[in-house]
Amino acid sequence: xxxxxxxxxxxxxxxxxxxxxxxxxxxxxxCLAGGPARDAEYLGDLGGLDAARQLIVPxxxxxxxxxxxxxxxxxxxxxxxxxxxALRAHLGLERFALLAHSAAAAxxxxxxxxxxxxxxxxxxxxxxxxxxxxxxxxxxxxFESRAHEDWWPDAxxxxxxxxxxxxxxxxxxxxxxxxxMAYGQWDAPQRAHxxxxxxxxxxxxxxxxxxxxxxxxxxxxxxxxxDVPCPxxxxxxxxxxxxxxxxxxxxxxxxxxxxxxxxxxxxxxxWVDDPPHFRTLLETFLRTGEPPTT
Numbered sequence: 001x002x003x004x005x006x007x008x009x010x011x012x013x014x015x016x017x018x019x020x021x022x023x024x025x026x027x028x029x030x031c032l033a034g035g036p037a038r039d040a041e042y043l044g045d046l047g048g049l050d051a052a053r054q055l056i057v058p059x060x061x062x063x064x065x066x067x068x069x070x071x072x073x074x075x076x077x078x079x080x081x082x083x084x085x086a087l088r089a090h091l092g093l094e095r096f097a098l099l100a101h102s103a104a105a106a107x108x109x110x111x112x113x114x115x116x117x118x119x120x121x122x123x124x125x126x127x128x129x130x131x132x133x134x135x136x137x138x139x140x141x142x143f144e145s146r147a148h149e150d151w152w153p154d155a156x157x158x159x160x161x162x163x164x165x166x167x168x169x170x171x172x173x174x175x176x177x178x179x180x181m182a183y184g185q186w187d188a189p190q191r192a193h194x195x196x197x198x199x200x201x202x203x204x205x206x207x208x209x210x211x212x213x214x215x216x217x218x219x220x221x222x223x224x225x226x227d228v229p230c231p232x233x234x235x236x237x238x239x240x241x242x243x244x245x246x247x248x249x250x251x252x253x254x255x256x257x258x259x260x261x262x263x264x265x266x267x268x269x270x271w272v273d274d275p276p277h278f279r280t281l282l283e284t285f286l287r288t289g290e291p292p293t294t
Contacts, residue, residue, distance in 0.1 A: 036205070075209055099124075099125065132254060234260050
C-alpha cells in the first residue's frame with residue numbers, strides 16, 4: 001500500500017482504486033471515511049465509482065494500515081485536515097475534488113476552511129451537524145417511523161443499550177443488532193456491508209476526533225466556510241436514522257455554493273442502498289458542478 005509523510009513526519013497509508021487520470025481522462029477523487037475513525041475499507045469502491053475515475057482513499061491515523069498517533073491531539077479533525085493537505089502535496093495535486101462521509105464531513109469542512117482554493121468540488125455524504133452546533137432529532141423520528149419492520153424491535157433494544165454501555169465487546173455486538181437502522185433496506189448487500197463494522201472500529205482515535213474543539217475553533221471554521229468558492233454537494237437519505245436529514249440541511253447552509261440532494265429510500269450508506277443512482281449523481285456533479293436535474 002502506498003504511503004505519504006505528514007506534517008509531523010508520520011508515515012500514513014492510502015489506497016488507490018480505479019484507472020489513473022492518464023487512462024480515464026478524469027481527475028482523481030479523494031475520499032475520506034467517517035465513523036469517526038472507522039477503517040476506510042467500508043467505503044469499498046463507493047458503488048463502482050472507481051470504474052470511471054481514480055479514487056484515493058486514505059487511512060486516517062490509527063485506522064486501517066496507518067499507525068496510531070504519538071500525540072493524541074493528532075486525532076482531532078482539524079489536525080486530520082492537515083494530514084489531508086500533506087496527502088495533496090504528496091500526490092502533486094494543485095487542486096482536487098474531495099468526498100467525505102458521515103463524521104469525516106467535519107474534517108472536510110476544516111480543510112475547506114483552511115485551504116479553500118485547493119478544492120474543485122466538495123461532496124459531503126450523510127454528514128452530521130455537530131460542527132454547526134446543532135444536533136437535530138429527526139434521525140430518531142426516522143428510526144421510529146420504521147417500527148413496523150421486522151428488525152426494529154431488537155434494534156430498538158440495542159440502541160437503548162448502546163447509550164448505557166462502554167464495553168467495546170458489547171458495543172460491537174449491539175451495533176450488529178442495530179445495523180438495519182443505517183440502511184434503506186435490509187437485504188443481502190446491506191447485511192454483508194454491516195457485518196464488516198465491528199472489526200473496523202478504532203475507539204482511541206474515535207475518542208480523540210472532537211477533543212480540544214471549543215466553540216471558538218468551531219465558529220472560526222464556520223465563518224471561513226462562507227468564503228469557500230467551490231461547488232458543494234450535500235447528500236442525505238430519507239431513511240438515515242444515524243445522521244438524519246436536517247443535519248445535511250444545516251451543513252449545506254454553511255456554504256455559499258451548496259446543492260442539497262435528499263435521496264429516497266436511502267440510508268446512511270447510499271452507495272450500498274442504490275449504487276447506480278449514487279454513481280450518476282456524483283459523476284454528474286463532479287463533471288459539471290451541479291447535480292442532475294432529475
